[in-house]
Amino acid sequence: MKILDKYLIKQFIQTIFFGLFAFTIIFVVINAMENLDDFIDQSVPALKILHYYFVFSPEIIKLMTPVAILFAALFTAGKASGTSELTAMRSSGMSIYRFMAPFLLTTFVISLISIYFGGYLVPMANKTKVKIEQTYLKKGFNYSESNIYFQDSRTRIVSLGFFNSSSNSASRVSIETFANNDLTKMISRIDVPKLAYDSLSGIWIATNGVERLFTEKKQRAIYFDSLKIDYLNFHPYDLAKKQIKPLEMNLDELSDLIKTQERTGNDPTATLIEYHSRIAFAFTSLIIVLFGLPISANSRKGGLAVQVGISILATFIYLVFMKVSQAFGKNGELEPLLTAWFANLLFLAAAIVSIIKVRY
DSSP states (O other), X not given: OOHHHHHHHHHHHHHHHHHHHHHHHHHHHHHHHXXXXXXXXXTOOHHHHHHHHHHHHHHHHHHHHXXXXXXXXXXXXXXXXXXXXXXXXXXXXXXXXXXXXXXXXXXXXXXXXXXXIIIIIHHHHHHHHHHHHHHHSOOSOOOOOEEXXXXXXXXXXXXXXXXXXXXXXXXXXXXXEEOSSOTTSEEEEEEEEEEEEETTTTEEEEEEEEEEEEOSSOEEEEEEEEEEEOOOOOOHHHHHXXXXXXXXXXXXXXXXXXXXXXXXXXXXXXHXXXXXXXXXXXXHXXXXXXXXXXXXXXXXXXXXXXXXXXXXXXXXXXXXXXXXXXXXXXXTSSOXXXXXXXXXXXXXXXXXXXXXXXXX
């Protein structure tokens, strides 16, 4: 790596950190002003407010990273152009594409890091953030261990009156099974006062219940003292996971949720879009830098205010296209993968056009 590359990367990274810090502080201050009445009304301790914004910061940093990186790229390139540093570089034989290389390499590395940051660290922080909102701001809902109702498979529905997470047992349980070729036709139902999970064998055991079998001609009831049910797909830890919001799930948990939805016959489109969007958003910075850097490097006009304005405008346009594509995707108009990458592909096409127009 040449000295010039190190110089540009250093200037670029320093400006990224400055932009991230500035944009995050602005976002936090605005959000704090909006929530100030709620904090006061609920008598939230000052330390808990600081804790809230500490765990809120990763989400803000994830959202502000593309803005900060584009701002840093435009500002660094604009400064080099305005001080004739870029002119000196190009007069020595450096092409505009070679000038862009250290910016793109740095942004690519940051994008790879962003996959882990946005896919794992941000959901972890969001879990704590949501818990604080539920406990202190009375927002959302707390995990309930009563009246749990869910689809275990395409043909099976489970209802739990109450679930005791400490003993991994449920009470007032109903398990309804429907015909594979006609989901409106019930073929069996199990009602038990207690259903316990055997961790050694990995199966559920029902006690003192009744199983009703339905045929076209008659109904038959079978009473039992103990019944091993080895065909249920859920485990005790799944019951808590079923009530976690997607924003609190990491990439692995989203992948498991997609598989569960596919197995139970539910539509996984929204979850697939969320999964692919996490990865696509991580590469947003690379795409918009590729789009904006040639323009800034060839412009001699404008200062800090212009660079900030361009950064915010470009990011706003990107978010608009992202939201529009997600709306079409959730309606089934676009494939989930295309939905997640639509804005990136659109900006990439614009970036290619912009690069082609750049002269050596």
